[in-house]
Amino acid sequence: xxxxxxxxxxxxxxxxxxxxxxxxxxxxxxxxxxxxxxxxxxxxxxxxxxxxxxxxxxxxxxxxxxxxxxxxxxxxxxxxxxxxxxxxxxxxxxxxxxxxxxxxxxxxxxxxxxxxxxxxxxxxxxxxxxxxxxxxxxxxxxxxxxxxxxxxxxxxxxxxxxxxxxxxxxxxxxxxxxxxxxxxxxxxxxxxxxxxxxxxxxxxxxxxxxxxxxxxxxxxxxxxxxxxxxxxxxxxxxxxxxxxxxxxxxxxxxxxxxxxxxxxxxxxxxxxxxxxxxxxxxxxxxxxxxxxxxxxxxxxxxxxxxxxxxxxxxxxxxxxxxxxxxxxxxxxxxxxxxxxxxxxxxxxxxxxxxxxxxxxxxxxxxxxxxxxxxxxxxxxxxxxxxxxxxxxxxxxxxxxxxxxxxxxxxxxxxxxxx
Amino acid sequence: xxxxxxxxxxxxxxxxxxxxxxxxxxxxxxxxxxxxxxxxxxxxxxxxxxxxxxxxxxxxxxxxxxxxxxxxxxxxxxxxxxxxxxxxxxxxxxxxxxxxxxxxxxxxxxxxxxxxxxxxxxxxxxxxxxxxxxxxxxxxxxxxxxxxxxxxxxxxxxxxxxxxxxxxxxxxxxxxxxxxxxxxxxxxxxxxxxxxxxxxxxxxxxxxxxxxxxxxxxxxxxxxxxxxxxxxxxxx
Ligand code: HEM
Ligand code: SF4
Ligand code: SF4
Numbered sequence: 001x002x003x004x005x006x007x008x009x010x011x012x013x014x015x016x017x018x019x020x021x022x023x024x025x026x027x028x029x030x031x032x033x034x035x036x037x038x039x040x041x042x043x044x045x046x047x048x049x050x051x052x053x054x055x056x057x058x059x060x061x062x063x064x065x066x067x068x069x070x071x072x073x074x075x076x077x078x079x080x081x082x083x084x085x086x087x088x089x090x091x092x093x094x095x096x097x098x099x100x101x102x103x104x105x106x107x108x109x110x111x112x113x114x115x116x117x118x119x120x121x122x123x124x125x126x127x128x129x130x131x132x133x134x135x136x137x138x139x140x141x142x143x144x145x146x147x148x149x150x151x152x153x154x155x156x157x158x159x160x161x162x163x164x165x166x167x168x169x170x171x172x173x174x175x176x177x178x179x180x181x182x183x184x185x186x187x188x189x190x191x192x193x194x195x196x197x198x199x200x201x202x203x204x205x206x207x208x209x210x211x212x213x214x215x216x217x218x219x220x221x222x223x224x225x226x227x228x229x230x231x232x233x234x235x236x237x238x239x240x241x242x243x244x245x246x247x248x249x250x251x252x253x254x255x256x257x258x259x260x261x262x263x264x265x266x267x268x269x270x271x272x273x274x275x276x277x278x279x280x281x282x283x284x285x286x287x288x289x290x291x292x293x294x295x296x297x298x299x300x301x302x303x304x305x306x307x308x309x310x311x312x313x314x315x316x317x318x319x320x321x322x323x324x325x326x327x328x329x330x331x332x333x334x335x336x337x338x339x340x341x342x343x344x345x346x347x348x349x350x351x352x353x354x355x356x357x358x359x360x361x362x363x364x365x366x367x368x369x370x371x372x373x374x375x376x377x378x379x380x381x382x383x384x385x386x387x388x389x390x391x392x393x394x395x396x397x398x399x400x401x402x403x404x405x406x407x408x409x410x411x412x413x414x415x416x417x418x
Numbered sequence: 419x420x421x422x423x424x425x426x427x428x429x430x431x432x433x434x435x436x437x438x439x440x441x442x443x444x445x446x447x448x449x450x451x452x453x454x455x456x457x458x459x460x461x462x463x464x465x466x467x468x469x470x471x472x473x474x475x476x477x478x479x480x481x482x483x484x485x486x487x488x489x490x491x492x493x494x495x496x497x498x499x500x501x502x503x504x505x506x507x508x509x510x511x512x513x514x515x516x517x518x519x520x521x522x523x524x525x526x527x528x529x530x531x532x533x534x535x536x537x538x539x540x541x542x543x544x545x546x547x548x549x550x551x552x553x554x555x556x557x558x559x560x561x562x563x564x565x566x567x568x569x570x571x572x573x574x575x576x577x578x579x580x581x582x583x584x585x586x587x588x589x590x591x592x593x594x595x596x597x598x599x600x601x602x603x604x605x606x607x608x609x610x611x612x613x614x615x616x617x618x619x620x621x622x623x624x625x626x627x628x629x630x631x632x633x634x635x636x637x638x639x640x641x642x643x644x645x646x647x648x649x650x651x652x653x654x
Contacts, residue, residue, distance in 0.1 A: 020455040022448075023648045027641040030559055031489070032551040033482050047553045056554065069636055078556040105461055108479045109645050110652030112459055266457035315462035339461060 006082050010065055012126045016119045024111045025062045037103035039342050040096055043366040051103035054093040055116040087127050094120035100308035100343035121228025134227035134349050145239035162199055170204040179203045183214035189249040191220040191240055193385055198255050201412030208415050209290040220260035226349030244273050253281050256406055258309030258384040265314055279383045282411050283319035286326055293326040297414040301330040303377035306341045307384030332375035342368045346390025362397045369398045383407045423612045426625045428605045434628035441635030459651045468653045475649040496538035499531045510593050524590050529581040532574025539567040565630050572623035587614040
């Protein structure tokens, strides 16, 4: 690696500094309490997957380039040069970490591994060594934000097709407006994913609840966050913030996508609208009696996988239980304490990388499979696209023989017609 | 030899405390000048009141108790003894009515504080020779533990000699006059502190303690100070 590249990378490193990051960089005692926290380590037993081992890689660079110690006595903290070999190690550490933050629950200081890995991800981008596909997808999202008019036509045609679907399945009265788009003054802006499964059931529930809603032009998923690019994350987010402001909605409701929800909730700043997840919206409709569910629709025990970015990292926990309470009398918890739920193993962009990471995802998530099996449930529900894909893959690979379902779809299917 | 003793017991102590205090302030100032993180870093569900749970996390290490119970026992013993040690050293300077609420002799703990600390340090050290903690550790971690062990063992020696073997040549009064003279910047070394048979214990204790203090601001020991704000971030 030449001098210039290294300087540029260190500049990127520095750009990640803030108070919390400095805390995390300064204080690990390497006590090993976090050892058993990571599902990758728990499933594979390989030291390089221990949370503290991962962030010590970052810390070694920090000691070398940002502390006097690294010059005076580098071996003291095993300070390391930034080289091509280091970059490879960073890749291994960052793209085997799902950013679930389960280790943060274990650490006596609460060191945030996801945050430290974001330095690794940014250095990888700087070096052009990140997974290209994620950058590509992020750029596509941003492009779409810039030239919305170009996409509008195709989008609206697609929606028309889906509307027919909604009407057919739920016999909605308001045939044409089954999926309202671009409605100024609507109460709620729903940000979905590309794909009928994320739009059709949601539409059915909104309509049943009599919500004044409108569908966003944009997909919720934030590839900028997966690849760890702060400016792209922000650009992708801003598309939706701007749309919400333009339509003057009171609420932005994010579909079942953990990362999108967390980014939207915590990064959008103070805005005239509130941010909710679709799980929260559904729980609210139930509470207010705006929708009713048929408990006989899903026979058999149901368990629920808390998506890390929605539960542990954004606080939507009880709402899911409340909804499931209306779907079954036989709910099986995976853990007694939501903070300790195992990650599905698909976060941090791993699922988005598809087949490339499939083998790793299966090996690294054995503990999740054991946890699901122990519940004895036949339906495995969840509220995140990534988790759903990963759990379905696990279901096939480990022959778990459960039915993997989106919670929102279950709500839609169990709707009792008014 | 007396010159070396003098250097360790007087100028080096000043230097060590200077580096310790200025170092910590400078490091903290540098960290606090950074902007806060743009997003909250909470772990949910959040329990109220957040500040109370933050204190619990910081001083009782509940997560260690849950996941590494044996380590927790040693950690608690270690950190409590550290606190007692601090009180013990303050009492070498002067009498504090506050600390004598439970009447005790000076030095506090009758030699057992040091003993427990030494045992804990050996435990911390040896667990670092076993995987996976071994694979996480860096030389700094071992050096710190060894250094602290040396501080503790020579410090304890003086206490043990007095409390258990009635060695009476170096007394609390001697230490007190030495330390007070340092405090008022009129350093004076009582004859017994540098000329009695056990003087070398004091010299070594102070020497290693000086090194420890000077290393503190630049090492992972900053966890002692940063633990509170970090736990606050997690608890909200
Ligand atoms: C004056 C304050 C403190 C001092 C001098 C101190 C010193 C030490 C030392 C010397 C160790 C052993 C390090 C090692 O094993 O390498 C240690 C370990 C530790 N301390 Fe502290 N500490 C202080 C305060 C705290 C506080 C406030 C916390 C709160 C969370 C804390 C939590 C820990 C933990 C979790 C370890 C892990 C030990 C290990 O296995 O290494 N300490 N501390
Ligand atoms: S539990 Fe925290 S302090 Fe201990 S090794 Fe892990 S990250 Fe470091
Ligand atoms: S954030 Fe999750 S995946 Fe990453 S090291 Fe921690 S426990 Fe493992």
